[in-house]
Amino acid sequence: MSSDTVFGRIIRKEIPATIVHEDEHCLVIQDINPQAPVHLLVIPKEPIPRISEAQPEHQALLGHLLLTAKQVAQAHNLTQGYRLVINDGPQGGQTVYHLHIHVLGGREMGWPPG
Numbered sequence: 001m002s003s004d005t006v007f008g009r010i011i012r013k014e015i016p017a018t019i020v021h022e023d024e025h026c027l028v029i030q031d032i033n034p035q036a037p038v039h040l041l042v043i044p045k046e047p048i049p050r051i052s053e054a055q056p057e058h059q060a061l062l063g064h065l066l067l068t069a070k071q072v073a074q075a076h077n078l079t080q081g082y083r084l085v086i087n088d089g090p091q092g093g094q095t096v097y098h099l100h101i102h103v104l105g106g107r108e109m110g111w112p113p114g
């Protein structure tokens with residue numbers, strides 16, 4: 001069951017995480033293995049496994065996740081910009097199958113991504 005990923009356990013407060021934002025629909029935590037000075041994960045409480053499995057009924061939730069990503073980036077003073085990333089599936093580099101948006105900032109990002 002997808003809610004039994006590590007993020008499901010964090011949402012249910014069964015294991016600890018550094019939570020920087022929580023509301024009715026999502027949680028934002030610090031990534032345990034940060035790839036930039038600021039590396040946050042915006043995680044919906046509903047355990048959608050991956051963005052490729054999102055449905056039209058998730059439209060409002062997906063919008064909420066993006067606006068929350070913007071809000072936490074602002075709260076972390078990422079005034080020079082930042083990057084939002086959603087990895088999908090094996091070729092996309094996804095390792096945790098509970099949808100999440102990475103918020104990366106505090107350094108210049110390279111392009112193309114690896």
Ligand code: AMP
Pocket residue numbers: 006017029030031032033034041086087093094095096097
């Ligand atoms: P992805 O590879 O896009 O699925 O991203 C999963 C992210 O979750 C990685 O950046 C991991 O470092 C992060 N991660 C895994 N376990 C934890 C945890 N317990 N607390 C915080 N972040 C985690």
